[in-house]
Amino acid sequence: MRVALAVTGALLFGCGAVALAAGLGGFDGLGALSGRPPLDPALVRFTGSAPWFAGVLAAVAELVSLAGQLWLVVQGRALVQRWWPEMDAGTRVLSRSAAANLARDGEALPGVRALRVRLTGTITRPRLVVTVACEGDAVLSEVFGELGAGPVERYRRTMGMPDMDAVIRLRPEFPKRHRRAPAVEAA
Numbered sequence: 001m002r003v004a005l006a007v008t009g010a011l012l013f014g015c016g017a018v019a020l021a022a023g024l025g026g027f028d029g030l031g032a033l034s035g036r037p038p039l040d041p042a043l044v045r046f047t048g049s050a051p052w053f054a055g056v057l058a059a060v061a062e063l064v065s066l067a068g069q070l071w072l073v074v075q076g077r078a079l080v081q082r083w084w085p086e087m088d089a090g091t092r093v094l095s096r097s098a099a100a101n102l103a104r105d106g107e108a109l110p111g112v113r114a115l116r117v118r119l120t121g122t123i124t125r126p127r128l129v130v131t132v133a134c135e136g137d138a139v140l141s142e143v144f145g146e147l148g149a150g151p152v153e154r155y156r157r158t159m160g161m162p163d164m165d166a167v168i169r170l171r172p173e174f175p176k177r178h179r180r181a182p183a184v185e186a187a
Contacts, residue, residue: 091159095119098158102130105151111138112147113173117155121165128155128166136174144168 021027037044047053099117106115114133121127130152134143147168156164 094159098155101158102151102155105154106130106132106147109143109146111135111143119159126159126161126164128152128164129169130166131169131171134170134172136172138172140170140172144170 099119102117103115106112111134112132113135116131118129119126120129130147132143132147134140148166152166152168156162156166
């Protein structure tokens with residue numbers, strides 16, 4: 001979706017740049033485009049003889065505009081559901097309790113410094129996102145395997161959703177190196 005959006009944006013930007021250059025006389029070397037009327041005289045005659053043309057053109061423009069607005073609403077809803085899932089109060093309390101247990105069990109694993117748990121998605125497609133801050137020398141495959149087979153599986157069973165999607169993000173943290181100050185020579 002991002003590629004299509006980027007291509008559409010680049011195309012619209014290019015069309016706008018060409019229109020601006022034509023309006024400012026940037027293409028006058030090819031003929032005086034800025035001195036001619038914006039619509040071809042044949043098109044003006046056609047629209048004069050076909051009164052339905054302007055109405056159809058306006059309707060198509062309105063439909064394209066509505067489709068764009070609907071797309072924006074859908075994208076906004078998906079973003080909101082990603083951060084605040086749709087769930088009732090009982091499920092929210094159960095989720096918080098299960099998330100606390102998951103964080104406690106996950107932080108007890110060797111090599112794990114901190115753990116953050118979030119339930120996202122919709123009612124029909126919930127998704128568990130676990131962000132794990134690991135020590136720099138931790139074996140990530142072991143942390144991932146132990147976390148997925150143990151605490152994450154218990155979370156799924158507690159929530160009553162054994163096929164819930166789970167995303168485990170591993171973030172290794174390395175100790176910061178302190179740079180030595182250059183030696184100052186005495187004069």
